[in-house]
Amino acid sequence: MGNRSSSCGLDVALSVVGGKWKPIVLFHLYGGPRRFGELKRLVSGISEKVLIQQLRELAEDGIILRCDYREIPPRVEYQMTEFGRTLAQALMPLCAWGDANRQRIENSPRQEVA
Template identity: 70%
Template sequence: MSSIEKDCGLEVALSVVGGKWKPIVLFHLNGGPRRYGELKRLVTGISEKVLIQQLRELARDGIIQRRDYQEVPPRVDYEITEFGQSLSAALVPLCDWGTANRARVQELLRAPLA
């Protein structure tokens, strides 16, 4: 059975946007097209290699589109697709939950393990 055939739709969604960085990249692309350098600055803590890999995977899955302007010097930007917008909208409640529970989660992360 492939991962797409699983019963839980959450597994399907996570197969596309799972991991630490993809939801954050999508968050920053919600405001409109961004160049690679902008994303690198906005997604703090990500390595260049991982950012490139995540962008390629998101483009492969149709969540974002990479636009190469064929100019010198090179100009490339990334933009969320309509399909990606639907996924991004599904992540908004998760973002809201994180904002509402930020202090509690930070407190839990500081607490020693029992």
């Protein structure tokens, strides 16, 4: 995680989970272990390269574990650590806010331009 000293805990949290893809990956891992291909299908719109990078960073930060079963054909699963589960739980109110305000946000003028 490096040196993440800041006066605001939000800076620290966003340095771990910031960006578009990591919270979505965590959402899909919250229910249990997932294989790479399964995550690729679930996180629609992400490239394979970016998914690999995001998973690597989450693993380096201790948020998820990469479990390589050393089998043929190769089988690798990703699962959340207990530390990662605390982060996912902190993101749940944000998810609920998004669900509650989905229609308003999708109908905003800013979304129409995108």
